[in-house]
Amino acid sequence: MTPTWVQLGYLAAAVLFILSLKGLSSPKSARMGTLLGAAGALLATVILFFSGIELDNLIVILVAVIAGTAIGLVAARRVKMTAMPQLVALFNGAGGGAAALVALVEFLEYGSTKGTLFLIATVLTVLIGGVSASGSVVTYLKLQEIMTTRPVVLPAGRFITIGIAVLTVAAAVWVIVSPSTLGVTGLLVLSLIFGILFVLPVGGADVPIVISLLNAFTGLSVAASGYVLSNVLLIIAGTLVGASGTLLTREMAKAMGRPLTSTLFGAFSGTTQGGGGTGEDRPVRSAGPNDVAIMLGYANKVILVPGYGLAVAQAQSTLREVADLLTARGIDVDYAIHPVAGRMPGHMNVLLAEASVPYEQLKEMEEINPDFSATDVVLVVGANDVVNPAARSDKSAPIYGMPILDVDNAQQVVFLKRSMRPGFAGIENELLYDPKTTLLFGDAKDSLTKVVTSLKAL
């Protein structure tokens, strides 16, 4: 029986976790929220060591805790802010894997002696944790662009996925009915394979939604591991994340105009892909930095559309310089922020905040969309999918239905692009070929620096 003071300590930790999520929901209290969550975690861990539980392998336990802490800290400190979404994905996979392994060890120790409920909880932990672990690794590979960001469709992939799903469920039932080490290990392996098959067919634009979903999965897996260990804190913390993660996933899907089901069941329907790269050789109008500077410098109203390419080139402060120069010339300048600009909702706000862009100039999509028709020049820096009119018109495009920034309503559109390569979703953008569009090719930072020089000379 767990001592009362330990249970009260866990209760305090659970309250801290709830306050942490609450705090993270509002900009003012977000940082305090992180602190409260970390305090809850520290409290729970310290209490555990003094709770009088059996601690046989104390040295290796401490070494593992310290090593994991060091790896986590270094990774979190060193990562570039642009690569942050995939690091979060990896951390999530680690959590899912940990939960699955915890249930595995507990099963090896107690086997069938704890009854059916214990077995059901074990099976759920291993299954959900395994899917989350391997699925998260695939999302990491996609975001890091180690593997293609386009949907991967295996020949007969749909049948393989369904086959593995059936086998996984069969293994789960087998373990509950007749518990064996072989059964549990097999279930873990099948879950890992299923996780990979689940994420492979997801197209680039849907990856953030899947990360959020897998985050909720890991939460549920941790909650189930709480059942396995009869640990109330794990149940509460895991369920909190499972529930809030599900809601967050829905919000993200809504912001991107993606029906959640098409993302989720892409694995079963074969593909989430559509559209396609056509018209490689069609003419586009390109211009030099000087022309772009003149267009911008003599406009009355300019809207800047920053995208992931801007962040990759680390050109946020150069863009701010352009904005400052234009403002000094009496030009009305705003930044249009698409909900999923960057790689995830809110990612671009973080990146621009880093370059100390004034908060008042950042306009969200609903707010700025009516303004485009009264805008002389829109400068799109390293963005593509979020301004692609195919989202409105082309039913076969994978981004169809996603709300976009209506930059095509402006008088002129300038794209700063590295090349004609399609965006993260892997589809062609018709707007690039529009007569009112001008392209300035090159690295976003180089191009913007040249535009700054030309603007100063105007």
Added chain:
Amino acid sequence: MDGVALLTIFVLSIFVGFEVVSKVSTILHTPLMSGANAIHGIVLIGGITVTGAADSPAEIIIGVVAILLGAINLVGGFAVTDRMLEMFKSKAKVKDEGAL
């Protein structure tokens, strides 16, 4: 604790989870996800619990890997969330100073 009591806690936690994040703004989606991600790293205490009671070498090895992964999730998760939010804070500070 019996199964029904645990189930009660589970169900109530679902509602709390929905409730606390119901009014989040788009700007905070990424930090909130990252923070929630860190919280499930508390599975670390599960790893410590099972490894403390483990007998066979296999159990100990698997348990140690679980602890390692859990600690990475927990500590790394909070650290990266804090780094994201650092930027929001410095901006607010600049604004305050500007007002003065």
